[in-house]
Amino acid sequence: MVDLVGRLLPDELWVLFRRVVPPTEVKRPQGGGRRRAGDREALAAIIFVATSGCTWRQLPPVFGPCWQTVYRRFAQWSQARVWGRLHRVLLDELGARGELDWSRCAIDSVSLRAAKGALTGPNPTDRGKLGSKIHLITGRNGLPLSLGISGANVHDSQGLQPLVRGIPPICSRRGPRRRRPARLHAGKGYDYDHLRRWLRSRGIRHRIARKSVKSSERLGRHRWVVERTVSWLAGCRRLHRRYERTAEYFLSFVGIAAVLICHRRLTQ
Incomplete structure (x- = not known):
């Protein structure tokens, strides 16, 4: 064991x-017990x-x-939000070692079927079956910087602003803490002018594919890292299908998967 x-x-x-x-109380106030x-x-x-x-x-x-x-x-x-705090501690350790690359971050989402619970909705890609969606932003080396969940019927574009705001201030090898990527790559699901203006207002350069303008053949040139991270998340088989009725518990499993990914990089 x-x-x-x-x-x-x-x-x-x-x-x-x-x-x-x-901290937890180890001794029982009334005494006895196991x-x-x-x-x-x-x-x-x-x-x-x-x-x-x-x-x-x-x-x-x-x-x-x-x-x-x-x-x-x-x-x-x-x-107690332990998993999110542990994820942030690991990001600080990686940032202090210079393992985080902010030059080209990417955003994407993945849908999965859900049994029931909060933050679920009909999945348009799964014949309207009930499902949830995981949104994430990764650095250039694929480490998850920000994570979130929503119903499967929520459009990808609605998750961009909360994810960018959700990036915590992370330690750097030199200088102050950082929480804004230099450039953000996104697919055609994020092709909206108000998102481009919002990113520019925060000093973030963007590379968002345009619908009916750019071919889909070269979209994976810089975005393959976030798709690889999605496959890493799938290594936690608890995320293959959502069984938790409480959205907080499902987000906890997503956080545990992110913790395991960051710890794997930390021990390499």
């Missing part, structure tokens, strides 16, 4: 996680659920805590 926990949750990621997890299950074993079990795609009830008992305890810990950490 120790080897499995260490493989799913390396020591470096565990140290960073302890910086963002809120010893509280370890946070590291619970976090490793959560990562196992995210990567394997199994349900909470199918969680193997080798981790130690029962599935009810793991789910309860996942809900507590999701409500």
Whole structure:
């Protein structure tokens, strides 16, 4: 079990996680009771659920805590925004090492089928089936900088401004923190003049493909990195289909996938 926990949750990621997890009361005020299950074993079990795609009830008992305890810990950490804070800490570590490339960022989205819940809608690309959409902005090397979710019927263009605003101030190797890309590449779904004016007002150069003007053959010249990141997100099988009714919990799994991508780059 120790080897499995260490493989799913390396020591470096565990140290960073302890910086963002809120403190918990270990002793019961009334005394007695069982010893509280370890946070590291619970976090490793959560990562196992995210990567394997199994349900909470199918969680193997080798981790130690029962599935009810793991789910309860996942809900507590999701409500405390732990995954987003951990993602930001990893971005700061990468930025301090000079691993983030702001020269050519890209934006895209991916739709997936959903069972039910908030932030879902009829997917126009899936015969109107209920679904959700993941929006993301990545750097030139494919690291996710900003993430968001919406219903599958929400147009891609509506996610550009919230994603750009959602990029946190990230440490740089030299100079102050940075949160604006030098150039943003986008597909034809973002071909709107008000988006171009908004990006220019923020000092961001843009390269947005124009409908019926530019051919689709060369759209992937600089945008393939965000499509590769989408495939990396698919490595977390829990994101193949949305089962969470609560949008906050689904966003937590998206955040966990982004954390694993950034940590992989940090340990290379």
